Amino acid sequence: MALPENGRSRGYLAARGFRSWALTLDHKRIGALYLYTTLFFFLLGGIFGLLIRIKLMYPGQAIFSNQTYNVLFTLHGSMMIFLFIIPGIPSGLGNFFIPLLIGARDVAFPRLNLASYWIFVAGILVILGSLIRPMDTGWTFYTPYSAKTGANIALLSFGIFLVGMSSILTGLNFIVTVHKLRAPGMTWHRMPLFIWGMYATSIIQVLATPVVGITFLLLAMERVFGIGFFDPAKGGDPLLFQHFFWFYSHPVVYVMILPAMGVISEVIPVFSRKPIFGYKAIAYSSLAIAFIGFLVWGHHMFVSGMSKTASIIFSFLTFFVAVPTSVKVFNWIATMYKGSITFESPMLYALTFISLFIIGGLTGMFLGALATDVHVHDTYFIVAHFHYTMMGGTVMGLLAGLHYWWPKMTGRMLSEKTARWGWLLTFIGFNLTFLVQFYLGFKGMPRRWAEYPPQYQTLNIVSTVGSWILAGGILVMFSNFIRGLFRGDPAPANPWKGLTLEWQTSSPPPEENFGTVPVVTDWPYGYVKRKPAGDG
Amino acid sequence: MTNAFAGGAAASPSAWQIDAVFLFIACVSLFFFLLVEGLLIYFAIRYRRRKASEDAALSDVRSNTLLEIVWVLVPSLAVLAFFTYGYVVFRDVTAPQPGASDVNVTAGQFLYEFKYADGRTAVNELRVPIGPPVKLIMTSRDVIHGFFIPEYRIKQDILPGQYTYLYFQPDREGTFDIFCTQYCGVGHSNMRAKLIVMSPDAYSTWKAEAEGAKAALPLFEKGKELLERFGCLGCHSVDGSVKVGPTFKGLFGRMVLLEAGGEAKADEEYIRESIVDPGAKVVKGFPNAMPTFKGSVSDDDMAAIVAFLKTQK
Ligand code: HEM
Numbered sequence: 002m003a004l005p006e007n008g009r010s011r012g013y014l015a016a017r018g019f020r021s022w023a024l025t026l027d028h029k030r031i032g033a034l035y036l037y038t039t040l041f042f043f044l045l046g047g048i049f050g051l052l053i054r055i056k057l058m059y060p061g062q063a064i065f066s067n068q069t070y071n072v073l074f075t076l077h078g079s080m081m082i083f084l085f086i087i088p089g090i091p092s093g094l095g096n097f098f099i100p101l102l103i104g105a106r107d108v109a110f111p112r113l114n115l116a117s118y119w120i121f122v123a124g125i126l127v128i129l130g131s132l133i134r135p136m137d138t139g140w141t142f143y144t145p146y147s148a149k150t151g152a153n154i155a156l157l158s159f160g161i162f163l164v165g166m167s168s169i170l171t172g173l174n175f176i177v178t179v180h181k182l183r184a185p186g187m188t189w190h191r192m193p194l195f196i197w198g199m200y201a202t203s204i205i206q207v208l209a210t211p212v213v214g215i216t217f218l219l220l221a222m223e224r225v226f227g228i229g230f231f232d233p234a235k236g237g238d239p240l241l242f243q244h245f246f247w248f249y250s251h252p253v254v255y256v257m258i259l260p261a262m263g264v265i266s267e268v269i270p271v272f273s274r275k276p277i278f279g280y281k282a283i284a285y286s287s288l289a290i291a292f293i294g295f296l297v298w299g300h301h302m303f304v305s306g307m308s309k310t311a312s313i314i315f316s317f318l319t320f321f322v323a324v325p326t327s328v329k330v331f332n333w334i335a336t337m338y339k340g341s342i343t344f345e346s347p348m349l350y351a352l353t354f355i356s357l358f359i360i361g362g363l364t365g366m367f368l369g370a371l372a373t374d375v376h377v378h379d380t381y382f383i384v385a386h387f388h389y390t391m392m393g394g395t396v397m398g399l400l401a402g403l404h405y406w407w408p409k410m411t412g413r414m415l416s417e418k419t420a421r422w423g424w425l426l427t428f429i430g431f432n433l434t435f436l437v438q439f440y441l442g443f444k445g446m447p448r449r450w451a452e453y454p455p456q457y458q459t460l461n462i463v464s465t466v467g468s469w470i471l472a473g474g475i476l477v478m479f480s481n482f483i484r485g486l487f488r489g490d491p492a493p494a495n496p497w498k499g500l501t502l503e504w505q506t507s508s509p510p511p512e513e514n515f516g517t518v519p520v521v522t523d524w525p526y527g528y529v530k531r532k533p534a535g536d537g
Numbered sequence: 538m539t540n541a542f543a544g545g546a547a548a549s550p551s552a553w554q555i556d557a558v559f560l561f562i563a564c565v566s567l568f569f570f571l572l573v574e575g576l577l578i579y580f581a582i583r584y585r586r587r588k589a590s591e592d593a594a595l596s597d598v599r600s601n602t603l604l605e606i607v608w609v610l611v612p613s614l615a616v617l618a619f620f621t622y623g624y625v626v627f628r629d630v631t632a633p634q635p636g637a638s639d640v641n642v643t644a645g646q647f648l649y650e651f652k653y654a655d656g657r658t659a660v661n662e663l664r665v666p667i668g669p670p671v672k673l674i675m676t677s678r679d680v681i682h683g684f685f686i687p688e689y690r691i692k693q694d695i696l697p698g699q700y701t702y703l704y705f706q707p708d709r710e711g712t713f714d715i716f717c718t719q720y721c722g723v724g725h726s727n728m729r730a731k732l733i734v735m736s737p738d739a740y741s742t743w744k745a746e747a748e749g750a751k752a753a754l755p756l757f758e759k760g761k762e763l764l765e766r767f768g769c770l771g772c773h774s775v776d777g778s779v780k781v782g783p784t785f786k787g788l789f790g791r792m793v794l795l796e797a798g799g800e801a802k803a804d805e806e807y808i809r810e811s812i813v814d815p816g817a818k819v820v821k822g823f824p825n826a827m828p829t830f831k832g833s834v835s836d837d838d839m840a841a842i843v844a845f846l847k848t849q850k
């Protein structure tokens with residue numbers, strides 16, 4: 002297939018109609034479907050987040066009942082975690098860009114890929130169906146509370162089981178794709194760092210996700226048959242569930258963050274026009290993080306009643322994740338040294354990622370250390386910490402990726418001016434919303450509280466006002482996306498002058514990605530020696 | 538120093554130790570934060586592209602082994618220090634304290650019941666004298682709860698079917714918050730108690746007075762006290778506002794709509810049944826969330842409670 006010269010063909014988007022999307026085997030379309038689906042739940046979960054914040058402007062019973070509040074924070078957390086952030090970057094950007102970045106025509110198993118998507122959708126439908134009786138357990142589903150209360154937890158468990166299955170299949174597909182389908186000449190050390198991040202992510206998905214399947218299966222059995230795995234009255238152990246749960250859910254925070262780190266590793270060198278600093282350290286630190294991530298789940302349980310010895314060991318291991326993570330941060334910054342830096346919106350989001358993620362990471366030190374964790378555990382300090390890592394980190398990484406790859410995905414440019422306004426509001430709103438929560442938590446306000454004593458009100462008002470600015474920023478950003486989808490200027494093949502392979506094909510790419518499969522002769526970050534490809 | 542953390546001021550020697558760990562981690566973290574953020578901003582400004590013609594004199598540094606070893610070692614040392622300091626203090630503040638006086642705690646949706654060695658019980662109010670350390674022996678009668686005294690910097694989950702322990706040393710008079718930190722259902726955020734630390738003299742006077750007063754009080758006064766002691770007012774108001782459960786204002790003698798359909802008259806028997814078997818007649822529009830007080834409310838108590846509710850017109 003010949004490359005369209007002006008880069009303005011509709012590429013893989015040429016076919017229209019429902020069937021052409023629903024039955025597509027093209028990884029780019031499947032990636033786009035994942036993005037649409039997960040971004041929808043980001044917005045929906047965001048609306049729930051805003052409602053939570055509105056209620057928390059007032060210390061007593063106001064706006065809506067406490068029970069409604071409990072349902073809302075549960076839906077907010079569960080949707081953000083299970084339906085947005087875990088599948089979001091890996092399946093959305095991953096599906097779209099893994100084949101493009103390694104110079105392949107598709108993923109290794111296109112049909113399995115389509116099946117993964119529809120299993121994901123089936124899981125969502127089951128979950129939504131189970132919400133006829135709304136759940137109020139929090140996204141962590143701790144027993145014995147979850148065994149006694151709430152929605153149709155058994156059905157819900159089945160939905161999460163399906164979503165998890167989709168995640169495993171996607172991970173498998175990516176592992177095989179990376180092993181088998183790299184373009185000629187692309188050795189492991191010439192792979193873009195996004196691929197390294199996705200590769201590590203996929204390993205976690207394949208190894209950890211089965212555990213969540215088992216956990217929810219046990220929970221469903223507990224509810225339906227009253228077996229008593231977790232019920233002390235029947236000889237069960239209420240902590241067993243927490244061990245199972247975190248054995249999955251801790252590694253999974255790296256499923257959230259590693260792909261985002263991969264995106265950042267692509268964006269920083271392009272906009273600094275510098276070779277990435279410490280390529281190997283960044284690549285292998287992803288694997289190190291994935292590996293250590295399996296050993297530290299107990300740091301969620303220091304005050305759970307687990308043995309003190311276990312707490313000490315988990316605390317010790319936890320700190321080791323900090324080292325590869327800080328190596329990445331130092332390397333990104335060193336990449337900027339003596340660069341020629343520009344600040345288009347992808348770079349703004351990437352720099353924001355670094356700044357906010359550091360705050361998330363450093364406040365994590367208080368949680369890894371036993372003495373201090375005991376005080377702030379289950380308070381707003383935690384709420385602030387994980388929003389800094391997940392929203393300040395992963396979501397900013399996703400947004401960097403969306404702005405960076407938007408021209409490639411859609412064939413159209415975003416409005417840079419609107420993008421900057423969206424960024425500014427998001428940045429200000431985010432910090433206003435979540436920074437004060439560290440202090441609220443230190444002062445003792447527990448999380449998941451529908452009401453609170455009046456001494457906490459001032460900071461809660463600040464936080465709520467912040468959430469409106471944040472919502473404004475996200476609104477501006479999404480209006481830019483929607484406008485860009487239909488009205489944006491046509492995108493050149495390589496608007497940022499990148500050296501990775503996706504920029505060597507048209508925007509949007511044709512159905513099988515490349516006219517002729519590219520041959521790789523160097524790593525993708527050699528900004529000094531090589532001229533960028535494409536028409537820029 | 539105290540005021541730097543106003544509102545959450547440390548209230549015991551071990552709380553100070555924990556704050557010291559906080560401060561240590563905060564200082565080291567702040568150093569790294571300023572370093573990274575400073576470099577980021579400095580590089581962004583210093584190396585921003587000035588001319589449209591870029592690419593000209595770019596540096597080709599790709600790695601620097603010495604530098605990279607440094608920034609593996611330095612964070613490693615920092616986190617090792619965090620771990621060690623955090624561990625040492627944790628070991629000290631959670632260690633069993635000799636000579637501690639025992640208090641049993643039973644947590645339930647949505648209150649804490651305290652049982653002292655001499656047989657006294659109290660709900661949502663823990664009174665201790667300054668001096669001897671206190672050992673809490675905690676269990677739950679339903680789901681997992683958390684026991685958190687922010688000003689003491691201590692926290693421990695309370696499990697059903699199992700005991701967990703918490704030690705603290707009251708060395709300053711005052712009233713301190715106790716919060717539930719493990720989400721436990723609709724009344725979770727109202728599951729709050731008070732720790733009242735008294736001078737030894739005040740404590741023994743209070744103990745004696747409490748004994749005497751109990752007998753002398755008019756029945757409805759005693760009822761009011763019981764409602765406070767049992768934590769009823771965490772979920773029920775007396776001013777007409779709706780909390781987890783229905784208000785007590787104007788309750789007695791009214792017809793009450795039931796969740797299961799039909800209605801019931803709020804008479805003495807209705808009130809007794811609602812207290813010992815709350816699930817039997819659930820009020821329309823409210824969750825079946827109240828725990829039973831069967832066994833904790835004596836016949837005398839019951840009479841006093843009814844007498845009090847009758848006064849809430
Ligand atoms: C519009 C932006 C957001 C706002 C205003 C917001 C607000 C909140 C608030 C106030 C809570 C605490 C609820 C409580 O403890 O009672 C919360 C919890 C939570 N948030 Fe967000 N949030 C936002 C975005 C996000 C994002 C992007 C994610 C993840 C991708 C996320 C994940 C969570 C999770 C997992 C919880 C815990 C829920 C639980 O305790 O079960 N949030 N959020």
Ligand SMILES: [Cu+2]
Nearest residue numbers: 682717721728
């Ligand atoms: Cu509780």
